[in-house]
Amino acid sequence: MARLLYLYGIALKDEVEDKEFSQMKTIDGKNNVEVIAYGECAAIVSPVEVEEFGEEVLEVKTNQMDWVQEKAYLHHEILMELKEMATLIPMKFCTILESETSLEKKMDAHETEWAILLQKLSGKEEWNVKIYNHPGQLKEQVAEHHPDIQKKREEISQMSKGMQYLQKKKLDQFIDEQVVQEQQSYVNQIHRDWSDLCEETAEKKVWNKSVTGKEEDMCWNCAYLIDKEQVEKFLSSVTKANEEGESTGWHIEVTGPWPVYHFSTLSKSEVE
Amino acid sequence: MSIEHPTQSNSIVDVLETVLDKGVVIAGDIRVGLADVELLTIKIRLIVASVDKAKEIGMDWWETDPYLNSKAAESNTEALEKENEQLQKRIEQLEKKMNQTYER
Numbered sequence: 001m002a003r004l005l006y007l008y009g010i011a012l013k014d015e016v017e018d019k020e021f022s023q024m025k026t027i028d029g030k031n032n033v034e035v036i037a038y039g040e041c042a043a044i045v046s047p048v049e050v051e052e053f054g055e056e057v058l059e060v061k062t063n064q065m066d067w068v069q070e071k072a073y074l075h076h077e078i079l080m081e082l083k084e085m086a087t088l089i090p091m092k093f094c095t096i097l098e099s100e101t102s103l104e105k106k107m108d109a110h111e112t113e114w115a116i117l118l119q120k121l122s123g124k125e126e127w128n129v130k131i132y133n134h135p136g137q138l139k140e141q142v143a144e145h146h147p148d149i150q151k152k153r154e155e156i157s158q159m160s161k162g163m164q165y166l167q168k169k170k171l172d173q174f175i176d177e178q179v180v181q182e183q184q185s186y187v188n189q190i191h192r193d194w195s196d197l198c199e200e201t202a203e204k205k206v207w208n209k210s211v212t213g214k215e216e217d218m219c220w221n222c223a224y225l226i227d228k229e230q231v232e233k234f235l236s237s238v239t240k241a242n243e244e245g246e247s248t249g250w251h252i253e254v255t256g257p258w259p260v261y262h263f264s265t266l267s268k269s270e271v272e
Numbered sequence: 273m274s275i276e277h278p279t280q281s282n283s284i285v286d287v288l289e290t291v292l293d294k295g296v297v298i299a300g301d302i303r304v305g306l307a308d309v310e311l312l313t314i315k316i317r318l319i320v321a322s323v324d325k326a327k328e329i330g331m332d333w334w335e336t337d338p339y340l341n342s343k344a345a346e347s348n349t350e351a352l353e354k355e356n357e358q359l360q361k362r363i364e365q366l367e368k369k370m371n372q373t374y375e376r
Contacts, residue, residue, distance in 0.1 A: 004302065055302050062306050065319055068306075068316070069284075072287060072291050075291050076290070076291050079291070091300075092291060092299065093292050094293075094304040096301065096302040096304070097300055097302075102301055204289065207313075211285060
């Protein structure tokens with residue numbers, strides 16, 4: 001059997017029934033998007049060939065970075081387009097089913113759950129926020145204003161040369177720790193403020209510099225599920241925070257709206 | 273404030289961390305093992321960065337390097353063959369002329 005189904009996402013049947021998908025890009029650039037309805041829901045798929053998306057082929061392809069990059073972006077573009085057309089439970093890159101029968105089985109098992117989830121997600125958007133900090137300013141602030149540090153400095157100035165060296169090192173370490181604490185409390189506060197505007201939040205991994213390619217530390221990485229009506233308020237709160245934090249090295253990046261990847265993850269029971 | 277809509281050039285991390293599943297894609301029937309997002313991002317970024325940067329500073333030598341570029345290699349060989357042919361012809365003509373001179 002040569003035909004597999006690449007699953008992009010699940011939508012409510014009513015929302016996609018009369019929509020036109022034939023002009024849309026697909027992951028293989030050959031076959032068209034198909035909508036397979038089941039009960040209240042509909043799966044948005046496109047057929048792919050075993051020769052390109054079979055398990056063994058994928059094992060090789062997923063190690064070819066240009067292939068991963070190209071297809072991951074394509075997946076992203078397609079999902080962005082679908083998201084504009086209907087409320088969507090987005091699937092992750094390379095969610096592939098072996099046959100239509102297999103898809104139907106899956107839909108049969110989860111249709112009710114999915115329909116409820118889609119109702120819940122309707123009118124909501126996912127926004128991602130990354131908070132960066134250039135620790136220079138905070139370091140200065142801590143070094144100059146922290147009461148313990150002033151005291152410690154005076155103590156050190158009375159010590160012998162060798163002792164001074166060691167104690168200064170220790171002090172630098174202490175300052176770094178204080179900076180991290182400052183960063184954490186800033187992030188916690190701002191996250192709490194934003195959470196009030198959101199339906200749900202999903203904390204994500206904080207990446208190190210080799211991943212971000214930035215000079216600043218990434219201090220916070222989180223997805224927010226926001227009611228469309230609250231989005232403007234949320235964004236202006238981000239703008240305000242950006243302006244206020246600039247002088248202390250803060251920089252907030254917000255991206256979106258994304259397909260709601262972080263708020264429609266399949267539960268364990270759904271997977272099995 | 274920058275509302276960045278994810279595009280090809282500026283948000284490799286953003287796109288990958290959202291569309292890639294952690295490790296293995298579990299929702300489908302086909303098992304797809306992916307390296308973790310961190311590693312993939314670093315790898316992809318290295319490719320993008322090295323190609324762009326190299327071009328930026330005029331290091332596009334591989335486009336004409338016969339070992340790296342077969343097209344360049346082909347056109348190179350062709351040119352050499354042509355030159356060879358022309359030189360051969362000139363030698364032949366010179367030899368002919370020499371022979372004629374001696375025979376006189």
